[in-house]
Amino acid sequence: MPAFSHDFPFDPAYGYTREDLLAVPAPPAPADFAAFWRARHEAARAIATAPVVGPVEEVRDGVRVYGVTYASVGGVRLGGWLVLPAEDPVEQGFVVGHGYGGRDEPGPDVPLPLPRSAALLPCVRGMATRGRHPGIPDRADAHVLHGIGSRDTYVIADCVADLWCAASALLELVPELTAGVRRPAIGYLGESFGGGLGALALPWDERFAAAQLTVPTFGNHPLRLTLPCAGSGESVRAYHRAHPEVADVLRYFDAATAATYLRLPTLTAPALFDPSVPPPGQFAVHNALAGPRALHVLEAGHFAYEGAEREARDLREARAAFFATHLG
Structure with missing residues (x-):
């Protein structure tokens, strides 16, 4: 296990060895877990997303944004x-989720894992900068509590729907993704908040063919409630x-429970040490x-350390190879 110098009042490795981590289970699903999410998915698929594309904002890395x-x-x-x-x-497409805090620009999510790809990078509701919405907090610590009193009002459910609607918008804007094929060639990328949302979204949507989740949040809530952290948890x-x-x-809203229904090829990149998730x-x-x-x-x-750039490069290479196998 890595040993990092830090000033957190808790151990961001939580005393777990790699073997311990590989044995952490998912909590059992409520009896109507799948029915709840399938109904949510059906409602989102019925939305006329009416996407509107603005002017080119930048050209880089072989793409127009x-x-x-x-x-x-x-x-x-x-x-x-x-x-x-x-x-x-265009040969394949991606929906790309973001971390808690949103995104101000496409940032490191471009370039995409594969050449000749299209992608929609949404800002889910409440999140900076293009998802801000009246009445929904844009700070992670408040956003994660918005509507939490009921499964029917919790903002996380609507954020998942925002990803489904992003996929609908992408397919409308890029009809090449469905032309002459039985199933759209769409991949999902999500990190942290976006990783947890992806795990909740993907089991119910047949339009996705593969996924990559980095340091996903919302996994095993009963255990998370016992673990101090510096993040929204x-x-x-x-x-x-x-x-x-x-x-x-x-x-x-447990990403690990949802993963028990997730049958798409999925590459995960969890961390051994993480103060936020x-x-x-x-x-x-x-x-x-x-x-x-x-x-x-x-x-x-969620931690700056020597070797982080190397690890990020290695993950990009692994991601590209993974999607080349399962999506390209």
Whole structure:
């Protein structure tokens, strides 16, 4: 296990060895877990996303980047970026989730894992900069509590729907992805918040063919509630102390539980040391995957350390090879 110097008042490795992490299970699903998410998915698929593409904002790494907006559930209109090859024809597409805090630009998500790819990079509701919405906090510690009193009002459910609607918008904007094929060639990329949302979204949507989740959050909530952290999970822990009944709501938003339904080829990149997203929850997502899975372990997540650039490069190479096999 890595040994990092830090000043957190807790151990971001939580005393787990790699062998311990690979044994962390998923909590059992509520009886109506799948029915809940399938109904949510059906409602999102019924949305006319009406995507609107703005002018080119930048050209780099062989792609053109456009601003884009689209409609999602609840009458919310969201923004993000559409990425298209500058010259080549489109052969596959991606929906790319983001970490808690949102995104101000496409950033390191471009270049995409494979050449000749299109992508939609949404900002889910409440998140900077193009997902901000009146009444939804844009700070992670408050956003993660928005509507948490009920599974039917919890913002995380709508954020998952925002990803489904992003896929609908992408397929409308890039009809090449469905022309002459039985199934769209869409991959999903998500890190941290986006990794957890992806695990919740992907089991129910047949349009996706493969996924890569980096340091995914929301895994094994019963365990997460016992682990201090520096991320949004600490807000949930504090809320749970005052409202223990919220544990029943969180059962429907457990990324590890959802992973037991996830049969797409999935590459996970959990970390051994992470002060923001406890590693046991990250590994619980990987361990629970029901389909073909690949594991790329990181030394640390949400933490600056020597070797981070090398690890990021290695992960990009592993991601490209993975999608070349399962999507290209």
